[in-house]
């Protein structure tokens with residue numbers, strides 16, 4: 001199938017999955033994850049009219065998007081990978097939404113740079129929902145204090161929570177946990193669900209699903 005057909009197919013899946021849960025499909029954003037994909041495939045998605053994309057590395061995102069972005073005023077770029085503090089300026093030059101606020105040093109420096117630029121952008125806190133050593137993110141127990149730190153001390157516009165559930169475990173369990181945490185703190189958005197499991201994330205409140213391979217095919221290395 002072509003990229004255009006994949007996008008149409010996934011959009012149909014979103015509509016179908018959302019309907020029984022009384023969720024409006026415009027509240028569910030399909031982020032096309034274009035990391036490690038060739039420029040030609042990115043262009044195909046743009047030609048198909050898609051305008052919301054996600055990348056996990058600042059440098060690669062600049063290679064993919066710096067020249068393209070000015071031609072697509074409605075384009076929104078989401079950062080879904082770890083952000084090093086020395087890349088904050090580069091990231092802010094390119095990205096519209098940051099999903100990976102995951103530690104105090106980053107929150108503090110990101111807030112300071114945004115204030116210096118007199119800007120605000122939507123941010124998500126990444127939660128290490130399975131409390132895995134190899135994953136970044138705030139431990140669930142630390143979320144209340146970290147959220148307050150982000151909002152009050154760093155003046156960040158925290159709009160939601162993001163997670164990547166542990167592999168080979170039922171994702172729905174972790175999506176439900178993240179949904180509960182967001183509700184407790186009155187955060188409206190949930191960035192959860194990927195190619196393998198976005199259908200499970202939608203009933204549990206996902207507002208931003210991050211889909212790579214099911215749109216673009218296998219990634220390069």
Ligand SMILES: *Cc1c(COP(=O)(O)O)cnc(C)c1O
Nearest residue numbers: 033056080194195210211212213
């Ligand atoms: C790569 C990536 C995705 C997309 O994964 P697919 O399985 O290709 O859909 C989603 N979220 C994050 C954080 C990623 O790094």
